[in-house]
Amino acid sequence: MKARGYDVGILTFFRGGLLESQVRAAGVDVMCIDRRETPAVTRAEHWTSHAAALFDFVRVFRRDSARLVHFYLPAAYIVGGLTALTARQQNLVMSRRSLNDYQLGHPTAARVERFLHRRMRILTANASAPVSQLVEEGAPPDRTLLLQNGVDTAPFDTAPPRHEMRQRMALDQNALVLVIVANLIPYKGHADLIEALGNIAGRIDRDWVLLVAGRDDGPGKALEERAGELGLGRHIRWLGPVSDIPALLRACDIGILASxxxxxxxxxxxxxxAGLAVVSTKVGGVADIATDNVEALLVPPRDPVALGQAILRLMQDAPLTERLASGGATRVRNRFTLDACVDAYARLYDLMLAEPPLPAEEIARRYRSSWPVRSRTSLSESVHVEAKPREIAVGDKT
Structure with missing residues (x-):
């Protein structure tokens, strides 16, 4: 957005996010509301910290001449939304980035979110399923929009050749390489994948390896032990966090999402x-991205038998693997590029910053009529947008 002419500021709860230095280097102002010397551990400490942040948020909102404030992730939405209303900010937009399962253990937070929904000018989510959940929670349907994710395809096009990456990683050039890129968190389904591979291991007639890329948030040891019990130890590499995902995926054949x-x-x-054939559980917004047997094989969640059968099917059917890989690569480049995502954000922000101000329902109508945005065209002549409006994005951590 900075490159599109917006004066962007990011307000976060915590310092030291993985992208903070990169964002600052791009000229984006990062403001951190973090009074603690040590991380909060208990729920009481978290809420005490958030309460202290309320005053700091109000101060920032009143000090800065932000013409638009955008909230990401639940804590930022709750704390930032309440303080923005206190500071009499009116041009507010929130984004839901996941399903609302996180609300189950936090009924008070869920009630606050429902309170805030009707006070946002625009609400967005990155998939159809969370859009529907927002509406079920009381968000006005005529102001709730789908704003999908995008990926920068250039690093995948310029990643090192397959054979080079396999040499670097000491992988057999003829092995079948599976990969799962997901932090080790129970809902990511690693345990299901281990069971699935245990079920089919005796029917795999070629050398294979699974690469597990992601931070261990607790279950790593148990997963490794279970893989050993099933005789899978020599087939699985636990890589930990990986910074260069395009290079990693260049060495692989099949991508797995087991969430x-x-x-x-x-x-x-x-x-x-990356041009991989994909096996994925059919959860959340997956069906927005891929169609079963066209861009991926989709299976029910929490079903190791179905997951294993789909993986085995790709292992044994080269034409199917090639067809899904080609279909997926085409689908991303036609619909889910980073440019298309940024275009959508710019279109929404332009409408929300238009002079004279547009009714929220008209903003949503014009945004929907322009989707999918495929070019960087300007708005219609009837809408005037300032060259460099001030926008603050509020998130948990950069």
Whole structure:
């Protein structure tokens, strides 16, 4: 958005996010509301920290001449939304990035979100399923929009050659390489994948390896032990966090998403952009991205038998693997590029910053009529937008 002429600021709860230095280097102002010397551990400490942040948020909103404030992720939405209303900010938009399962253990937070929904000028979500959930929670349907994710395809096109990556990783050039890119969190379904591979291991007639890329948030040891019990130890490499995903995927053949729930999974877009055949659970926004047997094989969540059968099917059917890989790569480049995503944000922001101001329902109508945005065209002549409006995005961590 900075490159599109917006004066962007990011307001976060915590310092030291993975992207903070990169964002600052791009000239984006990053403001951090973090009074703590040590991380909060208990729920009481978290809420005490958020309460202290309320005052800091109000100060920032009143000090800065932000003409639009955009909230990402639940904590930022709750704390930032309440303080923006207190500071009499009116041009507010929120984004839901996942399904609302997180509300189950937080009924008070869920009630606050429902309170805020009707006070947002525009609400967005990155997949059809969370859009529907927002409406079920009381968000006005005529102001709730789909704003999908996008992936930068250039790094996938310029990644090192397959044979080079396999040499670097000491992978057999003829092995079948599976990959799952997901932090080790129970809902990501790694345990289901281990069981699925255990079920089919005796029917795989060629050398194979599974690469597991992601931070271990707790279950890693148990997963490794279970893989050992099933005789899969020598076939699985636990890579930990990986920074260069396009290079990693260049060495692979099949991408796997085994999650129990998702909003709009970027890993699925990355697999497809890399030209991998994909097996995915049909959860959340997956069906917005891929059609079963066209761009991926889709299976029910929490079903290791179905997951294993789909993986085995790709292992044994080269023409199907090639067809899905080609279909996925085409789908991403036609519909889910980073440029298309940024175009959609710019279109929405332009409408929300138009002078004279447009009614929220008219903003939503014009936005929907322009989707999918495929070019960087300006708005119609009837809408005037300032060259460099001030916009603040509020998120948990950059």
């Amino acid at each position: 129990h729930q998702e909003g709009s999974p970027n890993s699925l877009l990355e697999y497809m952009a």
